[in-house]
Amino acid sequence: xxxxxxxxPLGDIHVALxxxxxxxxxxxxxxxxxxxxxEHHAVRTAAGIFDISHMGEISVRGAxxxxxxxxxxxxRLSALELMQAKxxxxxxxxxxxxxxxxxxxxxxxxxxxxxxxxxxEVVAKALTSAATSFDLAVTDVSDxxxxxxxxxxxxxxxxxxxxGLDIVPGQASLAEVRYYRATAATFNERNVFIxxxxxxxxxxxxxxxxxxxxxxxxxxLTVAGAPLGLVPAGLACRDTLRLEAGMPLYGHELGTDLLPxxxxxxxxxxxxxxxxxxxxxxxxxxxxxxxxxxVGLVAEGRRAGRxxxxxxxxxxxxxxxxxxGALSPTLGHPIALAYVDPxxxxxxxxLAIDVRGSRIPATVTTLPFYSRKK
Amino acid sequence: xxxxxTLHYTTEHExxxxxxxxxxxxxxxxxxxxxxxxxxxxxxxxGGQVTGGTVVGEIESTKSVGELYAPVDxxxxxxxxxxxxxxxxxxxxxFGAGWLVKVRFTALPDGLLDHDAYTALVGE
Numbered sequence: 001x002x003x004x005x006x007x008x009p010l011g012d013i014h015v016a017l018x019x020x021x022x023x024x025x026x027x028x029x030x031x032x033x034x035x036x037x038x039e040h041h042a043v044r045t046a047a048g049i050f051d052i053s054h055m056g057e058i059s060v061r062g063a064x065x066x067x068x069x070x071x072x073x074x075x076r077l078s079a080l081e082l083m084q085a086k087x088x089x090x091x092x093x094x095x096x097x098x099x100x101x102x103x104x105x106x107x108x109x110x111x112x113x114x115x116x117x118x119x120x121e122v123v124a125k126a127l128t129s130a131a132t133s134f135d136l137a138v139t140d141v142s143d144x145x146x147x148x149x150x151x152x153x154x155x156x157x158x159x160x161x162x163x164g165l166d167i168v169p170g171q172a173s174l175a176e177v178r179y180y181r182a183t184a185a186t187f188n189e190r191n192v193f194i195x196x197x198x199x200x201x202x203x204x205x206x207x208x209x210x211x212x213x214x215x216x217x218x219x220x221l222t223v224a225g226a227p228l229g230l231v232p233a234g235l236a237c238r239d240t241l242r243l244e245a246g247m248p249l250y251g252h253e254l255g256t257d258l259l260p261x262x263x264x265x266x267x268x269x270x271x272x273x274x275x276x277x278x279x280x281x282x283x284x285x286x287x288x289x290x291x292x293x294x295v296g297l298v299a300e301g302r303r304a305g306r307x308x309x310x311x312x313x314x315x316x317x318x319x320x321x322x323x324x325g326a327l328s329p330t331l332g333h334p335i336a337l338a339y340v341d342p343x344x345x346x347x348x349x350x351l352a353i354d355v356r357g358s359r360i361p362a363t364v365t366t367l368p369f370y371s372r373k374k
Numbered sequence: 375x376x377x378x379x380t381l382h383y384t385t386e387h388e389x390x391x392x393x394x395x396x397x398x399x400x401x402x403x404x405x406x407x408x409x410x411x412x413x414x415x416x417x418x419x420x421g422g423q424v425t426g427g428t429v430v431g432e433i434e435s436t437k438s439v440g441e442l443y444a445p446v447d448x449x450x451x452x453x454x455x456x457x458x459x460x461x462x463x464x465x466x467x468x469f470g471a472g473w474l475v476k477v478r479f480t481a482l483p484d485g486l487l488d489h490d491a492y493t494a495l496v497g498e
Contacts, residue, residue, distance in 0.1 A: 020407070035465070036436050037411040236410055236437050302414040306439065326436055327413045356432075
């Protein structure tokens, strides 16, 4: 039987909305509904609603769950408070990044590990095999969960106004939930887990909902949001939004041959914790001398460097390669993330991008390219 | 917008409107939609010679780069400066204000598609 791409629990809604689909990590997901630029601007100025149900969710339950995650992932997850989230990494023994993850502590003895769609199985397997000595339940719960993100300056107002979505008594209100914290609600008498997290550089929420309620919740959110400027938003604008926000994408800026410090994620690895974990020794040993590091590049004009394009010094010597690039819809000029030689990585360094034979001047800049006004 | 049934089409998703010995060339709505929002257009120099089937320009969207092929041999007699200034015209009016180049030609190549054949090609 051929491997047909999987459809999201919200697939019918996307078809009805006229979405264009793309295959992404084995899933058929909306790439855009109308115009990816319009969707991008809507998220920056009002709000967008994204279906990211392809993400993987793995539940880890047991009295030693925190201790186990400390010994398996790069961060100190045992220190998370109830309903707090943390960005972390799963490393291999060479210190390379197997996946980047968000981990929520959603119960005293329970954590939810959120993995990229392409890495769901490898993460689930790594956690399951590591868990044997900890007496834990590690369960891939992805197939039962749909994930809807509402992102943008109007996100809180929209989620608050959504009819039928009620915060569980005693849990934080949406106004009270801080960034990288979570709260719990009910919808159709079933639980919805809501994190104040996202991948766009805007304020926003990610709602983990039972697949049986996904379509109804999407509809309720859009009914509440449409008068406030909420639009359905696809993966195309999700990519330009995260790029402007300087956020890495697995397979582009992160990979099994790249150490966290090369990606500027050294701070994510909790070397202060008193426990061994995969990749620790390699991270402590450090990247080899001359290993390339991730930088942001800005250029003038409208021709953008793309993933795979060479970055060269002003004399034409190759110094690196672009991993993601686009004409920034918000800023109006080309931006790119690139791995370059350390001696070409200082902010302000003048470099050039080889755009299909022509050399476009580019300057190393600080990340992110865009930050929202707080 | 021209009558789409009077146009010629290529398998590279370009359309050609013939007026005497001048071919006006653009990309189809199907191609524009596949590219996504066009943000940059590079066109050949006016006065230059182009060879059918070769790349003469670029059409970039937020997420990808498309190449513009010359559908005929000939001389570029005009390019659309308006679309260079406002590439979104390729999406909003691909058969009208989003035209790209005009080429003076001596003969149309074999293998161009008519409207029925093109719509069959793209499955619409």
